[in-house]
Amino acid sequence: METVIVLFNRDLRVHDHPALAEACARARWVVPLFVVDPGVRARGRGGFLAEAVNDLRASLRDLGGDLVVREGDPVAEAMRVADEVGAQAVWVSGDVTPYARRRERRLAAACAERRLEFRAFPGVTVVPAGELRPLGGDHYRVFTPYWRAWAACGRREVLAAPRLVRVPDGLEPGAAPVPPRVPHGNLRGGETGARRRLELWLKLCLADYDEGHDDLSEDRTSMLSPYLHFGCVSPAEVAARACGRPGAEPFVRQLCWRDFYHQVALAFPGLSRRDYRPRDAGWTDDPEAVEAWKAGMTGIPVVDAGMRQLSTEGWMHNRARLIVGSYLTKRLKVHWRVGGEHFMDLLLDADFANNWGNWQWVAGTGNDTRPNRVLNPVRQARKLDPDGEYVRRYVPELAAVPAPLIHEPWKAVPPIPGYPAPLAPDRMNA
Known part of the structure; x- marks a missing residue:
């Protein structure tokens, strides 16, 4: 040719x-x-x-x-x-x-x-989206059977970079895009940074991933998802290089979740618009609550920390994403599309399949086998940010509040100056 x-x-x-x-x-x-x-x-x-x-x-x-x-x-x-x-x-x-x-x-x-x-x-993806199908169906609707099929299937060979790329003479290359002067955290786009991060993370952090990936204060996640979204690193190569190393399976399982949502999106193109599994959730229209949630001013410290991390860094810890999503959809009763669009606006890794699949999961309209699951933000914060380090990092109004109160500042006497009372306190134990 x-x-x-x-x-x-x-x-x-x-x-x-x-x-x-x-x-x-x-x-x-x-x-x-x-x-x-x-x-x-x-x-x-x-x-x-x-x-x-x-x-x-x-x-x-x-x-x-x-x-x-x-x-x-x-x-x-x-x-x-x-x-x-x-x-x-x-x-x-x-x-x-x-x-x-x-x-x-x-x-x-x-x-x-x-x-x-x-x-x-x-x-x-690691495995092409339409390649694995259950008997009698066009895609897997539940993750665990997909994980078993995904883990057992053969994989294509991971390819080296070409030794030489020959471009025809006389072709004007054109001007490359100029990065706007908008900060996006500590991550920089491109394959060079992606491969450097992958190398160091596999060497230094993979072994204890399962133990620490939900820790809010330390954030021991790989932070490879923006690079995976833009294809700066190959998901197949990430999986191949991780497999067989100590502690790899929980991390590789996350790569499988990514593939899982891609095969859901292929079979259900309306993932960003319609309930994957329709349910009468009784959504409410509360613009003031939505704006408080977006601004990180709900009065629930761990929720506010997550939302402020998102607005300043274009990133949010994976567990914080579940907490803020559950709070918006299950406690404030705001439709999942509102949260999903806000994430699509700000996240560096806002991937169509994973963003909308996860929002529907947390809202109970997606692939979660427990659609009524509700994450209590206070309990989650006490467990995953016990000393309040994550909250203090992003909510400076609470920097001096001692650990026993930092996740429930509404109990402080006198009230914390400059920090709002919680939205929907009657739903905190729902």
């Missing part, structure tokens, strides 16, 4: 990239292409994405190639570049979001019109 275009989307890396690897092996010329799509809202992830694209360009240049950057409709721009270089094929990494699937259908149709080959490769 003479020339192949590899259209990058949520796969911003050169290691273990099946489409890129095969293009470099089979074609004389390869055109790595990234299209800045005005139809996709980067939201709070714009800076992280721009850093990842710039890092990808640097990696491709180190391999002798480049990243061609265009702006506009991805299908139109891909066809324009294909005409310019006389390409025979356009290859992508397949995805499961409704938008990505529409884009892939449009790309396939446009390629067919020009008699170009279109292929969608694996790479966004």
